[in-house]
Amino acid sequence: MVATLQLNDVGVRYGKREVLSGITTPALRGGEVTAVIGPNAAGKSSLFRRIAGLLGGPGDISIGGIPEQSRSQVCYMPQDTSVNTVLTVYESILLARKQGADPRVSDEDLETVDEVLGSLRIESIAFKGLSELSGGQRQLVSLAQTLVRDPEILLLDEPTSALDLHRQVEVLALIQALARKRQMCVVLAIHDLNQVLRVADRVMVIDGGTMVRCGPAEAVITPELLREIYKVEGRIERCSRLCCQVIIDGPIAQRA
Numbered sequence: 001m002v003a004t005l006q007l008n009d010v011g012v013r014y015g016k017r018e019v020l021s022g023i024t025t026p027a028l029r030g031g032e033v034t035a036v037i038g039p040n041a042a043g044k045s046s047l048f049r050r051i052a053g054l055l056g057g058p059g060d061i062s063i064g065g066i067p068e069q070s071r072s073q074v075c076y077m078p079q080d081t082s083v084n085t086v087l088t089v090y091e092s093i094l095l096a097r098k099q100g101a102d103p104r105v106s107d108e109d110l111e112t113v114d115e116v117l118g119s120l121r122i123e124s125i126a127f128k129g130l131s132e133l134s135g136g137q138r139q140l141v142s143l144a145q146t147l148v149r150d151p152e153i154l155l156l157d158e159p160t161s162a163l164d165l166h167r168q169v170e171v172l173a174l175i176q177a178l179a180r181k182r183q184m185c186v187v188l189a190i191h192d193l194n195q196v197l198r199v200a201d202r203v204m205v206i207d208g209g210t211m212v213r214c215g216p217a218e219a220v221i222t223p224e225l226l227r228e229i230y231k232v233e234g235r236i237e238r239c240s241r242l243c244c245q246v247i248i249d250g251p252i253a254q255r256a
């Protein structure tokens with residue numbers, strides 16, 4: 001059965017301050033990539049933490065198609081990938097694979113770690129200490145720690161924010177291919193709207209703690225969205241390969 005994730009009237013409060021409310025989505029299905037976009041401090045990370053079960057709050061989060069005993073198959077990669085441990089990259093990925101499972105290591109576990117290292121092209125840093133890595137390398141290792149668990153629902157909070165352009169394109173293509181191949185439901189927060197147009201089947205826009213739009217990427221990312229949500233003038237144009245691209249003309253002057 002294909003995994004689905006559906007939110008109904010979901011909210012988040014920090015103390016008395018409500019930062020997110022009334023988030024209701026259609027069923028997000030395995031095989032699809034949903035991008036969560038919106039300005040800084042809109043509530044995207046809070047939404048991810050709420051879905052991952054790290055924060056309580058009002059509303060229902062319904063996860064269908066996954067038996068109750070394997071709900072650990074919801075994996076979350078936080079935005080902050082800083083570390084404070086003496087583990088090597090390989091050890092940290094193997095440990096992530098064994099989290100909540102039989103601690104004995106099988107040949108399949110080792111093969112899966114090798115496969116994930118290969119798919120992200122980070123074999124060369126496998127035996128480096130985590131504290132010796134660059135920011136982009138840390139982000140790739142953090143992604144490896146989630147992929148190695150073979151999740152059915154994958155929540156990625158800005159997984160490519162520290163990566164160079166080549167790595168961004170490569171990693172997002174890998175995530176999209178894995179979503180299709182493994183029927184994995186992927187939800188990712190991301191700021192680059194051109195990358196969103198390349199990989200997302202669906203886009204949710206969060207602004208001021210509420211969901212203001214949700215739909216297919218090309219229907220949601222419009223000049224009106226650029227103006228209303230991001231306060232910039234811009235156009236969406238099809239390139240010679242018929243892909244949509246965002247072209248920014250400039251910021252809309254803000255009143256002092």
Ligand SMILES: Nc1ncnc2c1ncn2[C@@H]1O[C@H](COP(=O)(O)OP(=O)(O)OP(=O)(O)O)[C@@H](O)[C@H]1O
Nearest residue numbers: 014019038039040041042043044045046047079206
């Ligand atoms: N642990 C916390 N305690 C109190 N308030 C918090 C906490 N974490 C986030 N907030 C507040 O919640 C609001 C939403 O923050 P959140 O991190 O969810 O935004 P975001 O959309 O992910 O932003 P960004 O794009 O900048 O990463 C912000 O006003 C922030 O200050």
